[in-house]
Amino acid sequence: MGGRNEREIKAIYVLVLLIFALFLAAPVIRLLMESAVTETGLGAGNYIEVLTGRGFLRALGNSVTVSVCSAAIATTLAFILAYSIQYTNIRPKGKQLIRLLAVLPMLLPTITYGFAIIYSFGKQGLITRLTGRQLFEIYGFGGLLFGYVIYTLPVSFMLVLNTMAYIDKKFSVVSRIMLDRPAVTFLQTVLRPLMGTLAASMVQCFFLCFTDYGIPASVGGEYDVVATVLYNEMLGSIPDFNRGAVVAMMMMVPSVVSIALLKYLERYNVRYSRISNIEIRKNKARDRFFGAASALILLGMLSVFAVIFLVPFVEEWPYRIAFTTEHLTDVLRDSSLLGVYKNSIFVALSTAVSGLLVTYGAALATARSHLGNRWKTVIDSISLVTNTIPGMVIGIAFLFLFSGTPLQNTFFLIIVCNVVHFFSTPYLMMKNSLAKLNASWETTASLMGDTWVKTVVRIVTPNMKTTILEVFSYYFVNAMVTVSAVIFIAGARTMVITTKIKELQYYTKFNEVFVLSLLILATNLAVKGLLGYLIRRKGEVKGYEKKKRMLCAVCGRFGLPGLRGGLLRQQR
Amino acid sequence: MLELKHIGKDYDGVTVLRDISLSIWDGEIVSILGPSGCGKTTLLNLILGLTEADRGQILFDGRDITREPMEKRGFNIVFQDYALFPNLNVYKNITYGLRNNPGVSTEQEVQELIRLLGLEPHLTKRIEQLSGGQKQRAALARTMVMKPKILLLDEPLSALDGVIKESIKDKIRQIARDYHLTTIIVTHDPEEALTLSDKVLIINEGGISQYGCPDEIITKPETPFVQEFILNQLEIKRNNIFRLFSRDGQMQAQAV
DSSP states (O other): OOSSOOHHHHHHHHHHHHHHIIIIIHHHHHHHHHHHEETTEESSHHHHHHHHSHHHHHHHHHHHHHHHHHHHHHHHHHHHHHHHHHHSOOOHHHHHHHHHHHTGGGGSOHHHHHHHHHHHHSTTOHHHHHHSSOOSOOSSHHHHHHHHHHHHHHHHHHHHHHHHHHSOTHHHHHHHHTTOOHHHHHIIIIIHHHHHHHHHHHHHHHHHHHHOOHHHHHHOTTOOOHHHHHHHHHHSSSOOHHHHHHHHHHHHHHHHHHHHHHHHHGGGSOOOSSOOOOOOOOOHHHHHHHHHHHHHHHHHHHHHHHHHHHGGGEEETTTEEEEOOHHHHHHHHOHHHHHHHHHHHHHHHHHHHHHHHHHHHHHHHHHSSOOOHHHHHHHHHHHHHHHHSOHHHHHHHHHHHHTTSTTTTOHHHHHHHHHHHTOHHHHHHHHHHHHHSOTTHHHHHHHTTOOHHHHIIIIITGGGHHHHHHHHHHHHHHHHHOOTTGGGTOOSTTOOHHHHHHHHHHTTOHHHHHHHHHHHHHHHHHHHHHHHHHHHHHHHHSGGGHHHHHHHHHHHHTTOOSOTTOOOOOOO | OEEEEEEEEEETTEEEEEEEEEEEOTTOEEEEEOOTTSSHHHHHHHHHTSSOOSEEEEEETTEEOTTOOHHHHOOEEEOTTOOOOTTSBHHHHHTHHHHHSTTSSOHHHHHHHHHHTTOGGGTTSBGGGSOHHHHHHHHHHHHHHTOOSEEEEESSSTTSOHHHHHHHHHHHHHHHHHTTOEEEEEESOHHHHHHHOSEEEEEETTEEEEEEOHHHHHHOOOSHHIIIIIIHHHHHHHHHHHHHHHHHHHHHHHHO
8 A cells, every 4th residue: 555645545534524624623613603702792701691690500510410420320330230241150141131231221312211211200100100109209310310320321331341351350360369358359350450441431421411411301300400501592492592602612621521531541441452261250149149239220220111112002101001002003104203213214324324434434544544643643633522522512513503504404414413423433443443454455455456446345345344334333323312413403304203202292292202212222123133143144254253252242232342441422 | 687776765764774785686585684673674665666765776677666666566475464355265365366467377377376385175265264374375376376576575484383384485485496486585584594595685774784695694604793693593593403402312322
C-alpha cells in the first residue's frame, strides 16, 4: 500500500470528514450560537438566567443524585453476575442463561421500561397485586432508580465480565500458595485488577442515566431531572429555544467530564492478551450463594418485563383479566401503527447499512492507510466527540439547524442522526479488527496486480465478516430502540415506534405501547438471532478460536467488541 | 543485474541507510545480514519499491528504476508472516495472481511449482490448517506464480523449527537454481546467511560492513563488526556443538 498514493482512501477520508462537518460540527456550533442569543444580542444572558433559576439547579441536583445511586447499584449487581460466571462452578447451562438474560433489556427502548414499571409496581400493578402492597413509590426517585438500574445493568455487566475474563486466574493460585487468607486473595486478585473497570462502569452508567430521556419521560413524575427540563424547554407547553439550547449545552458538561474520566481510567485496565483458565476450587456454599443471588437479580429485573407480555393479552388490565388477542390484532390492523413499524424497520435497516459504510470507510483510513498520524487523530477525535454528545443534544442541534430546510422531517435526517450518534463503538470495533489483520496483505495483493479496491473487496472484507455483522446489528438494534435524539427530529410522516410510544403515552393507550414494544423486542431478537447464527456458523470453521469466540459472542451478540476498557456506549 | 548506487534513506531526520553501493548478478542468492534495527528491512523495501530512496540510484539490467512504483518493477516478496489470505484456500492463494494476470503462468507451470514445493496434499486446506513450513511453501508458490524478476524473502526461516528450516533452505536453493532467479534474503542469523547464499551483505548501523561470498567473510573479515559479532557468534556455536559431540564420544569410549 505504501508505494502508491492511496487516492481512494484519501477520497473516503474526505467524505467521512464532510459528513461529520455537516452533521456534527455544524449543528453543534448552531446550538452553541442559539444558547448565546439574547434579546440584547450575543452574550451569556441565557446561561445566567438558566443557572440562577431554581428549577434547573434542582433538576441538576436530582439528576446527579439518582444517576450516582443507579450507577453504584448497577455496578454492584453486575459484579455479582459476572463473578458467578467467572469464579464459581455453577453449571455451564446456568452461566449461559445468566449471560443471555442479563443483556436482554438492551433490546427494548428505555421508554418502555418506565411503563413496565408503572404496570408492575403501580397501585394496580402486577407485582403490587401479587404481593398485596405497593413496594415503593414509582413516580419520582424510586421509579427512576429502578428504571436506570435495569437500563445500565447490561452495559455494566458486559464491561465487568469482559475484564474479569482477562484477569490472570493464576494470580489466585499464587496467592493461595502463599497462604493468603481468602479475603486477601479476593481483594488482591479479583477486586484490585478490576478497580479500573468498576470505576469505568460507574462513570459509564452515570453518563447513561444522566442523559437518558425515556425513563424520566414515563416515571419521572414531579422529580425533575435535566432530561425532562430539556424536553420541556424545547417541546413543552411554553417552549423557550434559547433556554433549551443552554440546558443542552449544560448537559454536555457531565458528559465531557465522564468521558475524560473514562479516558483517564483506561490506564488502569488490566492488559492481558489471553484468557487463562484454571480449575475453580470446589465450594458448594459459594456456588449456591451466587447462583441464588444471580437468580434473584435477574428475576427482579425480568419481573418488570412480565407485564409487557401480560397486559396486551388481557381484555382490560386490571379489571377484566381474560385472555384475548384483540389488542394485538387491533394494532396489526391499524394501518397507522403498522406504518410506524415499517418506518422503524426502514430507518433501522438504512442506519445499519449507512453506518456500516461510514464506520468501515473511517476505520480503513485510520487502520489500513499511510495517512499521517495527524490526519488519523482527527477521526479518532470525532469518534470521541460522538461518544461524548448525548442523544438529546444531537437531536436538538439537528432541530435548530435543519428546521425550515428541505431536510426537515425526512428519514434521511433521522438516519444520518443515528449514524453520527452511534458512530463511536462500531468505529472502534472496525478499527480494532482491521488493525489485527495482516499488515502485508495490501502490498502482497498489489504485487499480484490488485487495485486497492479489489483487495478491499476480495481480501479485507471477507476477513471482516464477523465484525461487519456485529456492527450491522449494533446499529440496527440501537436505531430500533433510540428515542432521545429522534424525538426532536421525527415528523408526523417520519414517525418511528419509539416516538409513537411517547405520543401514545399522551393518550394513555398502554396496550398499544406494549404491543409496539413487543414488536421491537421480537424484531431485535430476530435480527440478533439471525446475525448471531451467521457469526457462529463462521466461528465454527475456525475451531481453534472457539474459546475466544465464546466470550466475544456475548459481547458480539450485543454489538460490543473487545470492550476491555474500551469506551462503550449504548445510549438511547 | 541489480545495481545499487550510493543509496541513502532517512526517517524523520535520522539516517537509517547511508551510501549503499553494490551489484547483484542474475541467479545469485544474496543474504542481507545484520542485527535488528540495522536497516536491512528498509533496504529490502527500497529494492521492492515499497519505500522510496532519498538518495542514490537503483538500476535493473542497466535501466534506472529508482522512481518506478512497486507494481511496475516486477519484483516480488514473501513477507515474514507470509500474508496468506485466510478467506481463500491454499490453491486459491497460490493462483491469486492469475485472476489479474491470466497469462502470467500456464496451468502446467503452476502444477510444476506445486509439485516442487510439495503442496499437492494441501491444496484444498484452509490457511489456518497449515503448519509454519507449509505456509512458507504456499506463500513461496504464490509469489513464484507471478514469475518475479527478483525474489525477495523477509526472514523466511525465523519462524520455523530446526528440521523444517533445512528443508525450506533446500527449496529456496532449488528454486533459485531451477528458475535462475535472483533471490535476496533478509536474515539476522549468520549461520543461515552463510550456509544458504552465494553472497552475504553484512549491514551495521546503516552501512555496509562487508559484502562477499561466505568463504571470504569467514576467512577475511574486513571490519571489527564482522569479526566480533558475526564470526565470534559462529565460533561459540561451533565450540558448543563440538563439545557436545566430544562428550558423546567420550561417553561412548567409556562405555566400551
